[in-house]
Amino acid sequence: KNHVCDHEAPISDEERVKLSPDIRDRMVKALEFKTISVEDGMEDIYSNEFVKFWHYIYEQYPRIFSSEDPDVQVDRIEFENGKETIVVIIEGTDRTLKPGLFISHADVVPAIRKEWTHDPFKPFVTEDFVQARGAYDCKSILMAQLEALHALLLNGEKPPRKTYFLFPHDEEVGGFGAQEAAKIFRERYNIQSDGFAFIIDEGMPPIRNGLPGVTKPLLTIGYTAKGYLTVELTVNYAKVGHASIPEKESSITILSDALSRINANPQPNQFGKSIEVEMMEGLVPYLPWTIKPVIANLWLFRPLVALAANFDKQMNAFFRTTSAITIFNAGYKSNVIPIQARAVVNHRIHPGQTISQVLEHLERVIDDDRVLITQEEGALEADKVTPRDSLYGRKIVHSLNRTIKDIIAIPGIFLAACDARWLQDFSDHIFRFYPFVMEKEDLPGIHGREEKLRWQSYEDGINFYLDFFRHMDENDLPPGHTEL
Numbered sequence: 001k002n003h004v005c006d007h008e009a010p011i012s013d014e015e016r017v018k019l020s021p022d023i024r025d026r027m028v029k030a031l032e033f034k035t036i037s038v039e040d041g042m043e044d045i046y047s048n049e050f051v052k053f054w055h056y057i058y059e060q061y062p063r064i065f066s067s068e069d070p071d072v073q074v075d076r077i078e079f080e081n082g083k084e085t086i087v088v089i090i091e092g093t094d095r096t097l098k099p100g101l102f103i104s105h106a107d108v109v110p111a112i113r114k115e116w117t118h119d120p121f122k123p124f125v126t127e128d129f130v131q132a133r134g135a136y137d138c139k140s141i142l143m144a145q146l147e148a149l150h151a152l153l154l155n156g157e158k159p160p161r162k163t164y165f166l167f168p169h170d171e172e173v174g175g176f177g178a179q180e181a182a183k184i185f186r187e188r189y190n191i192q193s194d195g196f197a198f199i200i201d202e203g204m205p206p207i208r209n210g211l212p213g214v215t216k217p218l219l220t221i222g223y224t225a226k227g228y229l230t231v232e233l234t235v236n237y238a239k240v241g242h243a244s245i246p247e248k249e250s251s252i253t254i255l256s257d258a259l260s261r262i263n264a265n266p267q268p269n270q271f272g273k274s275i276e277v278e279m280m281e282g283l284v285p286y287l288p289w290t291i292k293p294v295i296a297n298l299w300l301f302r303p304l305v306a307l308a309a310n311f312d313k314q315m316n317a318f319f320r321t322t323s324a325i326t327i328f329n330a331g332y333k334s335n336v337i338p339i340q341a342r343a344v345v346n347h348r349i350h351p352g353q354t355i356s357q358v359l360e361h362l363e364r365v366i367d368d369d370r371v372l373i374t375q376e377e378g379a380l381e382a383d384k385v386t387p388r389d390s391l392y393g394r395k396i397v398h399s400l401n402r403t404i405k406d407i408i409a410i411p412g413i414f415l416a417a418c419d420a421r422w423l424q425d426f427s428d429h430i431f432r433f434y435p436f437v438m439e440k441e442d443l444p445g446i447h448g449r450e451e452k453l454r455w456q457s458y459e460d461g462i463n464f465y466l467d468f469f470r471h472m473d474e475n476d477l478p479p480g481h482t483e484l
């Protein structure tokens, strides 16, 4: 089976929510709150922004947050400085079905004003898009889910199954909100292992012109996610003296050599060890004729395709564990040779590898006892893999096809990390994706500068969630529909 039915009849005009000025304004206003997560050890001056953000959200969606309806419940998990992770629970029409869980974090990464053309927290709005920090990652999902849920409830409808929404406050710095929520799900709501039918979180974006020859928006839904490992490399080289008579080596040269070796000797290629083969096969119908015969015949061209990792950074990220040198510091005065040099390397672990294998490779490649390797907290193995034929996966693709023009959605690997990793024990069916189409040039905006959300994509995404909320029961799709 390798057929994705991408020609579903779209939802009708009556079913479709239109992007009203009110919906736009709510999104724009939500982006003004500086719900910024800062790294440990830095001054956190933004906690009150979280308080104000949620106050605003509570006002805007009264059918959810100040409802008399016993089927609508809101739980607030309190953290330091008044920050809260929020849980919304909606009772479904069929109480025999397992609940579903949607996750979307409220925090954003910092943005440096001078790198942006407009203030990242004073949204720049055009006819086509809104530009601000968090416009995509992840207030897009949070706001679209609230819009869809509010519309559903105002229409007198309920989802077919009990539905949990988890809005954590700190996904960008460790996910303590999600970890605490996992405890509360177990202890307060009595949800056991495998207690959620499915979990849906942020993940890959659908990208137009994402691959050479593929012009339609291509979404690789994360059926698994890469693992996470950060290591600190430290060199303490005490043979220092006056800068006018330097030694041949210093902490800086030793560490630089080690980093060069890491760059020159990437972690081993894992093509074929997880679901990247199925991902490539899923792409076949959409590829241009120049590449199609190669990908359609992986039995023959597998080694050739694996080689793509050496030439293309995206293929590299899909096929192997990546190592990114993210911090380097040493030295404090121009004529003093420093004793210590320090660097940080962030790894995204392919599901075909484990943390200890990555560390072994690193030690072998560095091969220098003077470089001390320490593992930072928060490392996690790659996530488990959702079954390829999951009914919920097919239903997601069905709703995507009904609401987003021309989208191609196939199972794949999520290259980054999200809060769902803390809740894996609750479901075997975890999906990581954004339902908002972006242009290829928008991609660096995520965690970068000029982050954007396109209005048409926002409208489509709201409609995706609404359609999925209505159809997330256990009934199979009619034959011929959306076989992944």
Ligand SMILES: CCCCCCCC/C=C\CCCCCCCC(=O)N[C@@H](CC(C)C)C(=O)O
Pocket: 137, 171, 172, 173, 174, 202, 203, 204, 205, 207, 210, 211, 218, 220, 228, 314, 415, 416, 417, 418, 446, 447
């Ligand atoms: C075949 C199509 C190729 C498309 C390649 C597109 C590559 C895009 C990859 C990722 C970008 C989207 C990421 C959006 C979610 C970001 C979530 C995030 O940043 N999480 C943090 C968590 C960390 C534990 C703090 C992370 O750094 O991963």
